[in-house]
Structure formats: structure tokens, C-alpha cells
Amino acid sequence: MIHPEDRSLRERIFARDEYRCVYCGLPFPGEQLSLDHVQPRMRGGDNSEGNLVTACHACNTRKGSLPAWAFLAELPDERANFLRYATAVWPRHIRAIREAVKV
Numbered sequence: 001m002i003h004p005e006d007r008s009l010r011e012r013i014f015a016r017d018e019y020r021c022v023y024c025g026l027p028f029p030g031e032q033l034s035l036d037h038v039q040p041r042m043r044g045g046d047n048s049e050g051n052l053v054t055a056c057h058a059c060n061t062r063k064g065s066l067p068a069w070a071f072l073a074e075l076p077d078e079r080a081n082f083l084r085y086a087t088a089v090w091p092r093h094i095r096a097i098r099e100a101v102k103v
């Protein structure tokens, strides 16, 4: 888990993603954003910047403990947003998302 005091990592990821939720595609002030693990911690994901994206609280709650590919498989709008905005995540995450819907 990311320590609440580690503002530098949060701010770095938010800035990289231009304070935009990669799932709904909307910009938010920093206090309404959270760090999302593309591959959840409980499924072996880590705190590498290639595994972290910016997400609003609503999207992060909806995603829950699913990996991004599973969450996005039935959500074409959110999937399109992710592929457009989450350009800094590891390529294997992008491949998994594309393979889950055969696009």
C-alpha cells in the first residue's frame, strides 16, 4: 500500500497523466484523484510507475480489485479513454487490454 505521506509519487503520477482520470477521461483537482494499480496489489501488481495510473474516486471504486483488462473488457468508452490517456503504463498492460477484447 502506498503510504499516505508519499505525496511525491502521487503528484508525479497525477502530473504525468495531466490530472486526468484515465478511465472516465475527465480532469479533476488533485484531492479528487487517487492512484490506481493497473494490476492490483492483491494480484501481484507493484508501485512501479508503469503499473500506476490516475483515477477519480468513482472510477477507482468501480474498478475495485479487478485488473484493468477485466474491468475494461465490457466498458468500451472507458477502454478507449484508457488507451488514449494511459500512455505511460507498461506495454504488457496495453496488450492485455487489447487481447481481452480482440481489437
Ligand SMILES: [Zn+2]
Binding pocket: 021, 022, 023, 024, 025, 026, 055, 056, 057, 058, 059, 060
Ligand atoms: Zn474517472
